[in-house]
Amino acid sequence: MSLKIYGIAASRAGRPLWVAHELGLSYEHIPTPYAGGATRTPDFLKLNPNGHIPVVDDHGVIVWESMACALYLAQRYPLAGGGSLAGNTPAEQADVLRWTFWAVTECEKDALAVLMHTAVMPEDRRKPELAQEAGARLQVPLAVLEQHLSDGRPHLAGERFTVADVCVASVLGWLQPVPALLADKPLVAAWLKRCLSREAHKQARALGRKA
Numbered sequence: 001m002s003l004k005i006y007g008i009a010a011s012r013a014g015r016p017l018w019v020a021h022e023l024g025l026s027y028e029h030i031p032t033p034y035a036g037g038a039t040r041t042p043d044f045l046k047l048n049p050n051g052h053i054p055v056v057d058d059h060g061v062i063v064w065e066s067m068a069c070a071l072y073l074a075q076r077y078p079l080a081g082g083g084s085l086a087g088n089t090p091a092e093q094a095d096v097l098r099w100t101f102w103a104v105t106e107c108e109k110d111a112l113a114v115l116m117h118t119a120v121m122p123e124d125r126r127k128p129e130l131a132q133e134a135g136a137r138l139q140v141p142l143a144v145l146e147q148h149l150s151d152g153r154p155h156l157a158g159e160r161f162t163v164a165d166v167c168v169a170s171v172l173g174w175l176q177p178v179p180a181l182l183a184d185k186p187l188v189a190a191w192l193k194r195c196l197s198r199e200a201h202k203q204a205r206a207l208g209r210k211a
């Protein structure tokens with residue numbers, strides 16, 4: 001048994017993969033694609049009955065839901081050099097949870113609409129008006145994040161980079177095709193750039209290019 005992460009990196013599997021690289025974990029990457037039916041085979045459905053990637057199999061402990069996978073790995077394993085990506089205190093843990101749930105409930109759907117309708121879908125199927133509407137709705141939660149970062153804090157939870165930064169940046173990174181969406185959110189833009197420039201993120205993305 002070993003630690004396995006299922007799902008191509010150019011998908012929500014990028015979240016646990018990013019965490020695994022931050023932590024310096026040894027793991028087996030199984031680049032299951034989301035298209036073409038690989039997530040609907042009987043064997044895969046035994047891992048995740050929802051038929052989605054990612055899945056983490058940690059020596060027999062099965063985790064699905066990408067944010068749960070990221071939070072689980074951060075809680076379960078320390079950083080290679082010591083310390084943790086998880087919250088260390090109740091206050092930090094609260095910050096990790098609230099920002100992660102915020103990303104999923106307040107931002108993810110609209111951020112995905114922006115990505116799909118500006119960059120991912122074939123051009124003839126894109127609906128620019130859907131991207132525009134989603135981008136307009138996102139200004140409300142993005143203003144909340146801008147405010148959170150306005151007292152000089154460099155990260156979302158506590159004084160250091162945590163899994164909360166991974167979880168939120170993995171969603172807001174989908175806005176990169178439309179930089180104008182962050183034009184009046186300089187603190188969010190700078191924080192996002194710092195997160196996405198991290199070596200571990202680049203390593204996880206590079207897996208995507210290989211898969």
Ligand SMILES: N[C@@H](CCC(=O)N[C@@H](CS)C(=O)NCC(=O)O)C(=O)O
Nearest residue numbers: 011012034051052053054065066067
């Ligand atoms: N809420 C789930 C969504 C998972 C999800 O929709 N994954 C996509 C790839 S990013 C997928 O597996 N799609 C294949 C399918 O639904 O058949 C999570 O965050 O893990």
